[in-house]
Amino acid sequence: MxxxxxxxxxxxxxxxxxxxxxxxxxxxxxxxxxxxxxxxxxxxxxxxxxxxxxxxxxxxxxxxxxxxxxxxxxxxxxxxxxxxxxxxxxxxxxxxxxxxxxxxxxxxxxxxxxAREVRRHQPVMTMSTPPSLVGVACDPMVRPATVEETDLVVPAAAAMFTEEIGYPPYRGSDRAYRLSVGALVRAGRSLVRIEDGEVVFKADVGSVALDVAQIQGVWVNPRYRGQGLAVPAMAAVVEHVLTHIAPTVTLYVNNFNAPAIATYRHVGFVQTGTFATVLL
The missing domain is CATH 3.40.630 (Aminopeptidase)
Structure with a gap:
């Protein structure tokens, strides 16, 4: 106590x-x-x-x-x-x-x-069964980013943040932001698909504790959207996390992001709770 x-x-x-x-x-x-x-x-x-x-x-x-x-x-x-x-x-x-x-x-x-924005309904989604066991194909090109690829991951991470939050993650020097992105890369917790020197897909394992891993920063390069990449890429992320990091995977998503929710459900996530976020 x-x-x-x-x-x-x-x-x-x-x-x-x-x-x-x-x-x-x-x-x-x-x-x-x-x-x-x-x-x-x-x-x-x-x-x-x-x-x-x-x-x-x-x-x-x-x-x-x-x-x-x-x-x-x-x-x-x-x-x-x-x-x-x-x-x-x-x-x-x-x-x-x-x-x-x-x-x-x-x-x-x-x-x-x-508040700048109040997001009152964000489904918390969770799964513990590898997608491959329920017949969901995993993208074999999704893998942990290497330290040498940090310069490719940083702009992808910044684009995702800006799109999600509505303003860039830094102004002026990107040093502090590069350090935070680099820490995830060094820990093997930034998963990417890279083609011709460009990040096509990215997702981060932002938090790990108590046998749970929380996914954040899921992003598909706008030039590659609508091509069916999201489901197998996300399945590969979940497969990797369940195999190497934690026995339960979770994330939360804005209720207005219907394509993302559909992707997560296809992979095998189910809603287990509801979050809210107040952006200031």
Whole structure:
């Protein structure tokens, strides 16, 4: 049990096991925060995680560039929101389970609003069976990018981000962005199909924790869309992840992106929850 004199406090490295236990109540929904904890997000006195504990009820809130609630019930919302506002003047987004994110946003909005966009319904989709076992063909040309291909992956990743979020991932120097993309490439977690020196398809394994891998950054080069590449390419990604990284694969998708949802369903994903995202 997290020991704290007040209901909410910033957590440190010694609290990591209990924080991961709380994330483990719903490993699929909480994989992003669990992965950040495992990567050292609670070390160094940064207190990126706020913890609530009162009367045996415990929840968390990741508070960095993104704000992400974890197992937060209605009675935890106000004290956590007050602490988030005190700690941060701004964040780039708020995301997570819809029943936690939207009530939390209602409390943060007077200080942080208006939102640039509120995406209120994002299906969380999950699968654990390799596509090849259910008759879905995998694209043999999809593979982890090599370090030498980072210069090809960076513009593809930036194009995907811009298309998805509505603004570019960096302004001016791309150094910090290249470092983040390069880290995924070096870890073998950026999967690509490359033809004639051009990225045709890309998907990243953004978070891995608690036997779950979360896919993000799925992108088909606009010049190659409508050619039937997405399903076998995505199937290859899932096959690779289930074989080499984690026994469960998940992602979340905008409800208005009908082609993407159809692709994921064809591969074998089923909806297991609903997220919401507030873009600031």
């Amino acid at each position: 997290l020991r704290m004199p007040a209901p909410v406090r910033g957590l440190g490295l010694s609290d990591a096991p209990r924080a991961l236990e709380i994330c483990g109540r719903d490993p699929v929904s909480n994989v992003f925060v669990a992965a950040r904890i495992l990567e050292g997000g609670m070390a160094g006195g940064r207190n990126s995680v706020l913890g609530y504990d009162r009367g045996g009820r415990a929840g968390l809130c990741w508070t960095s560039a993104n704000v992400v609630p974890v197992e937060v019930s209605d009675d935890m919302l106000e004290p956590l929101a007050a602490k988030v506002i005190k700690r941060r003047a701004w964040a780039s987004s708020l995301f997570g389970p819809v029943d936690q994110v939207l009530p939390l946003w209602d409390l943060l909005a007077p200080q942080w609003g208006p």
